[in-house]
Each structure stands twice: as structure tokens, then as C-alpha cells.
Amino acid sequence: MWLYAAALVGLCYLLRWYREKQVVSHLRDKYVFITGCDSGFGHLLARQLDLRGLRVLAACLTEKGAQQLRAQTSDRLETVILDVTKTESISAATQWVKERVGDRGLWGLVNNAGISIPTAPNEWLTKHDFMKILDVNLLGLLEVTLSLLSLVRKARGRVVNVSSVVGRVSLLGGGYCISKYGVEAFSDSLRRELSYFGVKVALIEPGFFKTNVTSPEKISRAIQEAWDRVSPEVKDIYGEKFLASGGGTHSDEIHGFNLEMTWEWWRVKESVEKLGSQCYNSLYLVTNCMEHALTACHPRTRYSPGWDAKLLFIPMSYMPTWLVDAMMYWRSPRPIKAL
Secondary structure (H helix, E strand, O other): OHHHHHHHHHHHHHHHHHHHHOEOOOHHHOEEEEOOOOOHHHHHHHHHHHHHOOEEEEEEOOHHHHHHHHHOOOOOOEEEEOOOOOHHHHHHHHHHHHHHHHHHOOOEEEEOOOOOOOOOOHHHOOHHHHHHHHHHHHHHHHHHHHHHHHHHHHHOOEEEEEOOHHHOOOOOOOHHHHHHHHHHHHHHHHHHHHHHHOOEEEEEOOOOEOOHHHOHHHHHHHHHHHHHHOOHHHHHHHOHHHHOOOOOOOOOEEOOEEOHHHHHOOOHHHHHOOHHHHOEOOOHHHHHHHHHHHHEOOOOOEEOOOHHHHHHHHHHHHOOHHHHHHHHHHHOOOOOOOO
């Protein structure tokens, strides 16, 4: 009995492997538009797809970022300046894309642009702090997608949205987790709607990788700025020790990944400083997933690069709420006036 079950599971995995190895034809004729190409995943993906022969249309926030990217790629790659928080900038970029793709349409749209700060306990933040992240990570993604959707539909192409493991398990306060939960919901509804037109929608849910989004310096600075603005009452409730809390160390090794980061990185300022050394350095784990979503005949609906995503955060997203809350409560710092 167990032998038959194991054989069936093995056959299913073999079939999936075979299906996922099939590549779309005529890649050199296909256009892909990527947001957030100044650095990180977007910058690397633009270079990676350019080497693959696709026609990359890379959107950067700054001219400096665009120049650096062009210097590292072929003449096929073109850049445009895009601020996803501004409707006029999105409209101009959309027109720019239309002029280049023509009747062929847009094969791939990769919504990669994103920010992670201001990040701090929710009570330390203002509505503006939340909106700053939502404008980029969620509302900007929505507007870019809706503006280019007709071109993607014309090519029967792909939409690839960059979410995060914190779009499955909320690990910190502020707008970042909220924005990623929103990306998950939008992508799910969009995937079902566009399936009628042969368009595929994929979600990338990375664990923690070393990019500007996980910069310890930026996150620590944002936490300190939020703390400096809160009322004396809130400071009295949480206490200075909460801000600098570090706590004990819990560390396990899984396939070379240090699980200490999982519990410690969000422990306010002191633990944030450990983040840089505990994030994955190889961004290719993420961009390879993006490339597969764009070039495979049968892409996955969701990709979860990083062992922390596969072995911890994704399983946590299926656990009972009380258990996840207990795990988080056990490792989190306590306000000085906690009950």
C-alpha cells in the first residue's frame, strides 16, 4: 500500500517537473515590463532576462539607476523613469510601452517596485506612515497593472506580482504586511478573471533577502523616528527597553539557514541590526522564480523562494491562529506596562 502511494507521489512530481521544464517559444520577440529596476530583484531580473534574449522594458525611479542598468546590459534593453505613486508618471510610462510593443502586446508585466518603511509597532505610526507604503506597494501596483492590462491581454501574456511571506503571516506593524496581503488578494482575483483570456498571473512570495527593503540601517532609523514622534503616554507604556530589546538567542540550522533571524529580526532596534547578516545574499533564488513565471509554458501560481519561506512561514500560514499567536507572543518583547 505505502509503496503504491510513494510511487504515485513520485510520478506526480515527475510529471510536474516535466511540465515546468517546457519553455515558451519565440522569447526574443517578447516584451517584458519590470518596475523597480534601480536595485535589488528588479535590477537583477532585467539583466537576467536581457541575457536570455527577451526585450526588456525597465522602469527605474531615478535616472542614475537607469544609467547603471543600461551600462550592464545590451542595446535591446530600454529604460523609462517611473514613479508608481503618480498617475501622470504611470500614464506616460504606459504610452511609452505602447509605442514599443505595438500590435504584439506586452508579454510580461512584473510588479516589483516596493518599499518597507516606515515600519514600527502600529501604535507608534500615523495614517500617513501607512499610506506611504500602500501608495507604492499596493495602490501603485494596482494602477500600473490596470494601465497595462489591455496590452498583456493582447499578447495572452503574464502578470508577475512580488508579494512576500509577510503577505501570508503578519510579522510586524506598519503598512508593509498590509500591502502584501492586498497584493495577494488582488492577484488571486485577477488570476481568475484573466484566465478567460489566456493570461496567467503568478505571485512571488520571497523569504528574507538582502535588498534595500530589508536594510537594517533604514529599518532601525525608521523605528527610531517613529519612537521620537510618539506621545509621552505611549513611551511610558512601552518603555525605553522595548525600543532596544534584544532578548535571548534561539538558533537552528536548516539547509544552512539560520532560523535565529525568524524570531529575532523584528525585535525592535537591537534585533533589526542582526538582519543584514541573516538574510539570503543570493537574489537569483527570487529572480529565477520570476524568470520561470515569465518563460515556462506552465508557470506556478505561487513561488516561495528561500528555505525560511518553505519550511517556516508558509507552514505557519496554515497553522491555527492561536498557535501562531502563541509562537509570536513567546518570542516578542514585552512593553514595560504589559499585563
